[in-house]
Structures are given as structure tokens and as C-alpha cells.
Amino acid sequence: MRKSALITLLVTVMLSLVASxxxxxxxxxxxxxxxxxxxxxxxxxxxxxxxxxxxxxEAGMKAKEQAEKQELRDAELAKPxxxxxxxxxxxxxxxxxxxxxxxxxxxxxxxxxxAAKTMDALEAAHPGQVQLVFKHMPGHEFSRIxxxxxxxxxxxxxxxxKKFHDLVFASQQALAKTGEDGLKKVAQEVKAxxxxxxxxxxxxxxxxxxxxxxxxxxxxxxxxxxTFIVNGxxxxxxxxxxxxxxxxxxTTKR
Numbered sequence: 001m002r003k004s005a006l007i008t009l010l011v012t013v014m015l016s017l018v019a020s021x022x023x024x025x026x027x028x029x030x031x032x033x034x035x036x037x038x039x040x041x042x043x044x045x046x047x048x049x050x051x052x053x054x055x056x057x058e059a060g061m062k063a064k065e066q067a068e069k070q071e072l073r074d075a076e077l078a079k080p081x082x083x084x085x086x087x088x089x090x091x092x093x094x095x096x097x098x099x100x101x102x103x104x105x106x107x108x109x110x111x112x113x114x115a116a117k118t119m120d121a122l123e124a125a126h127p128g129q130v131q132l133v134f135k136h137m138p139g140h141e142f143s144r145i146x147x148x149x150x151x152x153x154x155x156x157x158x159x160x161x162k163k164f165h166d167l168v169f170a171s172q173q174a175l176a177k178t179g180e181d182g183l184k185k186v187a188q189e190v191k192a193x194x195x196x197x198x199x200x201x202x203x204x205x206x207x208x209x210x211x212x213x214x215x216x217x218x219x220x221x222x223x224x225x226x227t228f229i230v231n232g233x234x235x236x237x238x239x240x241x242x243x244x245x246x247x248x249x250x251t252t253k254r
Contacts, residue, residue: 073233077250080232081220084212089133089154091162092123097131099248102229104137104217107146108176111238113169115226121241126248134165135213137225142179147210149183152200153192163190 083102087095103119105112123130138144146168154161167186168175175182187197200206217227220234228235230244231251 073250076233080251081229081234082232083133083135083216083220083229085133089135089209090131091134091154091158091165092119092132093128093130095131097129098252099126099130100229100231101130101132101244102135103132104135104213104222104225104227106137106139106143106225107150107168108143108172109139109225110172112226113172114238115228116165116169118238118241118244122244125241125245135216136210137214137217137222137227138210139225142176144210145180146175146183148201148206149187149197151206151209152197152203153187153190155200156193156196160190160192164192 085100099122101119101122103115105115119132123132134150136144136147138147150161150164150168153164164186167189168183171182171186175186178185184194188194220229222234222236224236226236226238228239228244230247233247233251235243235247
């Protein structure tokens with residue numbers, strides 16, 4: 001927290017505590033002048049009221065975060081984000097479905113695995129109404145390799161790519177130990193054409209696709225995985241289904 005913000009917060013908290021001890025209300029100006037004259041009072045106050053200061057600071061930070069979140073949401077509702085839409089990258093659903101979801105994910109992020117289940121629940125709640133595009137923000141090299149496998153399999157079949165997607169997320173810890181051999185076994189399990197897969201893994205097109213995803217995410221200001229764009233509105237983290245439903249409700253009003 002910045003020094004000026006902390007001082008303002010301390011003044012606010014002290015006002016409420018001091019006022020409660022007197023019959024009349026102490027003004028902010030009066031307390032500020034007293035603090036200027038006796039700055040040591042701040043330290044004394046902190047020592048005497050550590051719990052109250054902590055709770056007030058925590059509440060202030062939460063209120064600030066909520067206000068910033070609401071400001072961002074209002075801005076995106078007014079001017080929706082517009083990620084690049086390539087119909088060949090649709091993982092679930094059909095082009096033009098009323099609920100358009102873009103996921104920016106990492107195959108070895110545990111929160112992304114949880115979010116993948118939420119996407120299944122969203123699809124189940126809105127059968128035939130969801131269009132899901134799976135994009136990538138790999139956090140390390142093995143995540144990038146898994147993303148390349150996914151994209152290569154998606155070129156073959158949407159159904160096979162979805163199975164690969166689900167199996168990798170379900171087996172994160174095991175695959176982290178087996179490495180690329182494990183990814184090959186998953187690809188074989190979903191019946192991918194391995195000759196075509198091996199050729200496509202070397203394709204500059206797929207590498208460029210991943211680079212473009214990361215550049216797009218950075219352009220939107222996304223910093224972690226998973227992050228979503230739902231009908232033009234961003235949502236960060238492995239949020240519950242209710243958060244997605246709220247964005248859907250808000251965007252259908254536009």
C-alpha cells in the first residue's frame with residue numbers, strides 16, 4: 001500500500017476509534033493537525049490497535065479491488081474485448097453460438113484443470129449455446145510442448161482434441177514426470193494420426209499460433225492463467241460457474 005494511502009487509512013480508522021471515545025465527533029482536520037504536531041502518535045496508535053488497523057487495511061484493499069474490477073467490467077460491457085476468432089480453433093460448439101468463450105490456459109496449471117471442469121459445466125447448462133476457443137499462455141517449456149500437441153491434434157479432429165485436453169488436465173502430475181513420452185501416449189489413446197501429428201509439431205504455423213495467443217493475452221493485460229473472455233468480458237482465475245452466468249446475464253442485455 002502506498003504511504004499516502006496508508007496515512008489516509010490510518011486517519012480514517014483513528015477518527016472512528018477516537019470519535020467513539022468522545023461525546024462529540026472528531027473532525028478529520030482536527031485529527032490531521034494533531035498528527036502533524038505529534039507524529040509519534042501514529043506509532044502509538046499502531047501498537048495499541050494492531051487488529052483494528054489490519055482489519056481496516058484488509059477491508060480497504062478488498063473495496064479497492066472490487067471497485068477496480070467493477071470499473072473494468074463496466075468498460076468491457078461498453079466496449080467488449082475482441083480476440084482473434086479462427087473458426088478452425090473452436091474446441092467446443094459451433095461458430096456463431098450465442099455464448100462465446102475464449103480460454104487462455106496452461107495445460108500444467110492446476111487452476112486451469114479446475115476451470116476446464118467449469119467449462120464442461122457451462123456447456124452442460126447451455127447445450128448447443130456455447131462456443132469455446134482454447135488459447136494458450138504456457139508458463140514453461142513443457143506446457144508449450146503440450147499446447148503444440150493439442151493444436152496439432154485439433155487440426156485433425158475437434159473431438160480428438162477435446163479428449164486430449166481432458167486427459168492431459170486429468171493427468172497433470174503423472175505427465176509432468178513422464179514428459180513428452182506421456183504426451184505421445186495420450187495422443188495415441190485419443191487415436192490421433194501420429195505421422196501427421198509428428199509432422200505438424202514441427203510446423204512454424206503452430207508455433208506462430210502460440211506466440212500470437214501470448215501476444216494477444218499480453219495486449220489485453222492478462223497476467224495469469226486461467227483467464228477467460230466471455231462475450232467480450234474478461235474473467236480471471238478458476239471462478240465458479242455463477243461468475244460466468246453473471247457475465248452471460250449482463251451481456252445478453254446489451
